[in-house]
Amino acid sequence: MTLTVLVAYKTRSTMLDKLIYIETFGCQMNVNDSERIVSMLAELGYAPTNDPATADMILLNTCSVRGGAEEKVYRRLANLRIYKRDGKKQIIAVGGCVAQQEGEELLRKLPYLDLVIGTHNLHLLPDMVIGAEHGERRSETTFIDNEQRLDLFPSIKGESRLSRFVTVMQGCDNFCSYCIVPFVRGREISRRSKDILTEVRQLADDGVREVILLGQNVNSYGSKIDYEPTFAELIQQVAEIKGIDRIRFTTSHPKDMSDDLIACFGNVPKLSGQIHLPAQSGSDAVLSLMGRGYTRNSYLEKICKLKTIRPDIVVTGDIIVGFPGESDADFEQSLSLMEEVRYIDLFSFVYSPRPGTKAAKLHDDLPRTLKMSRLDQLMELQRRITREISQTYIGSIMNVLAEGEGKLPGQISGKADIGRIVNFTGDVSMIGSFIDVKITKAYPNSLLGELYK
Numbered sequence: 001m002t003l004t005v006l007v008a009y010k011t012r013s014t015m016l017d018k019l020i021y022i023e024t025f026g027c028q029m030n031v032n033d034s035e036r037i038v039s040m041l042a043e044l045g046y047a048p049t050n051d052p053a054t055a056d057m058i059l060l061n062t063c064s065v066r067g068g069a070e071e072k073v074y075r076r077l078a079n080l081r082i083y084k085r086d087g088k089k090q091i092i093a094v095g096g097c098v099a100q101q102e103g104e105e106l107l108r109k110l111p112y113l114d115l116v117i118g119t120h121n122l123h124l125l126p127d128m129v130i131g132a133e134h135g136e137r138r139s140e141t142t143f144i145d146n147e148q149r150l151d152l153f154p155s156i157k158g159e160s161r162l163s164r165f166v167t168v169m170q171g172c173d174n175f176c177s178y179c180i181v182p183f184v185r186g187r188e189i190s191r192r193s194k195d196i197l198t199e200v201r202q203l204a205d206d207g208v209r210e211v212i213l214l215g216q217n218v219n220s221y222g223s224k225i226d227y228e229p230t231f232a233e234l235i236q237q238v239a240e241i242k243g244i245d246r247i248r249f250t251t252s253h254p255k256d257m258s259d260d261l262i263a264c265f266g267n268v269p270k271l272s273g274q275i276h277l278p279a280q281s282g283s284d285a286v287l288s289l290m291g292r293g294y295t296r297n298s299y300l301e302k303i304c305k306l307k308t309i310r311p312d313i314v315v316t317g318d319i320i321v322g323f324p325g326e327s328d329a330d331f332e333q334s335l336s337l338m339e340e341v342r343y344i345d346l347f348s349f350v351y352s353p354r355p356g357t358k359a360a361k362l363h364d365d366l367p368r369t370l371k372m373s374r375l376d377q378l379m380e381l382q383r384r385i386t387r388e389i390s391q392t393y394i395g396s397i398m399n400v401l402a403e404g405e406g407k408l409p410g411q412i413s414g415k416a417d418i419g420r421i422v423n424f425t426g427d428v429s430m431i432g433s434f435i436d437v438k439i440t441k442a443y444p445n446s447l448l449g450e451l452y453k
């Protein structure tokens with residue numbers, strides 16, 4: 001995934017006379033961090049560019065959730081390095097989860113690399129970049145696993161957009177047996193609700209219409225501190241803010257999906273009708289080995305409650321195939337879970353052992369060909385389900401936040417309440433408003449529509 005920077009800069013005191021090229025991999029935490037980096041470095045005079053050749057600084061914001069991540073970074077850096085050879089000083093930096101995992105080792109292995117910036121150290125980046133402009137190489141990957149992290153967390157300034165992420169918590173304490181995230185993002189810390197609400201109010205004043213509450217496990221928000229609201233209460237408080245008309249959140253863990261949070265889908269009209277609720281597997285045996293803390297039935301019960309409270313809710317999810325010991329019957333259980341839930345979209349992954357995780361000690365016993373054929377089967381099923389659900393939208397009216405011009409002339413593009421991209425014939429004066437659109441056609445990843453009068 002490469003970051004597309006849709007940034008409208010307001011006037012700044014600094015001239016933007018240098019260029020930064022960022023490539024972002026992995027999850028929305030990284031996408032959001034890249035936005036943060038763009039905002040911080042604007043203070044030093046860097047403007048984003050899509051062309052690495054002309055950039056004064058290149059930064060890879062990396063993900064290490066699956067194996068081969070380090071090699072991928074080395075390969076990409078080797079490719080990008082050609083731009084550094086024409087004699088021009090160009091700062092090369094690695095951030096994100098591979099940076100956190102590898103630290104100084106990256107500087108040792110790659111003599112042309114200038115900076116390595118860990119996931120808790122973004123506040124140091126401006127200082128590091130100033131040093132690098134004078135030839136200093138530096139790696140900063142110290143974890144800050146206490147509340148100080150919250151105070152050091154840089155905010156995003158000087159941008160105006162219609163939809164914005166708002167971090168509510170960072171890190172993860174779940175230690176699912178396959179997952180590296182707790183090792184590269186550190187302990188779970190919830191932001192203070194008063195800071196979150198102040199940020200959302202400010203965004204509303206700046207014209208933002210939709211906020212996406214962000215974290216690795218948002219629905220455990222506040223559960224480890226008794227003076228903060230629960231996640232359900234936080235959503236209600238955000239919903240009271242004038243100007244914000246739609247709220248989304250990602251990602252949630254099924255075990256922390258409380259009845260109160262489920263109830264929000266019925267009693268908070270601003271809450272979007274889409275939820276990302278990764279199951280990872282449909283088999284109890286595999287779920288138990290994964291350490292997920294729920295069973296197939298308890299997961300399905302939560303889906304059932306959600307659908308009872310909001311019958312038109314759409315669910316997206318993640319499933320891993322080929323976990324050590326996954327039998328044909330276990331895999332069949334994942335397929336049947338997909339049929340029962342009827343995800344509109346599914347992110348599917350082949351299990352990949354990660355160093356230091358519990359599952360890495362299990363014998364990774366399934367042949368690669370079997371894992372790949374399971375993945376193909378699963379994706380095939382998902383394509384069918386997505387198609388079937390999408391077809392049911394034809395003729396329906398969706399409320400769409402018009403976010404920008406579409407690819408075709410005279411077309412406006414936006415997002416429906418259920419999170420699908422909708423393109424429709426309209427004009428630019430609609431951008432920034434919620435528009436009723438009648439759906440006329442369904443594509444695999446988007447919908448087409450016309451104005452509904």
Ligand code: SAH
Pocket residue numbers: 027065066178179180181216217251252253278280318319320349350351352353354
């Ligand atoms: N916090 C999020 C997920 C973060 S990682 C959550 O719990 O929902 C995103 C996805 O990557 C996970 O949901 C999982 O499906 C996948 N993933 C994580 N570790 C993996 C591994 N070792 N091999 C394959 N897929 C993995």
Ligand code: SF4
Pocket residue numbers: 172173174175176179180181182216217253
């Ligand atoms: Fe990884 Fe599990 Fe935490 Fe998600 S909840 S980030 S899958 S450890």
Ligand code: F3S
Pocket residue numbers: 025026027028029030062063064065096097180181184185
């Ligand atoms: Fe990847 Fe790090 Fe996110 S490992 S999934 S970028 S938290």
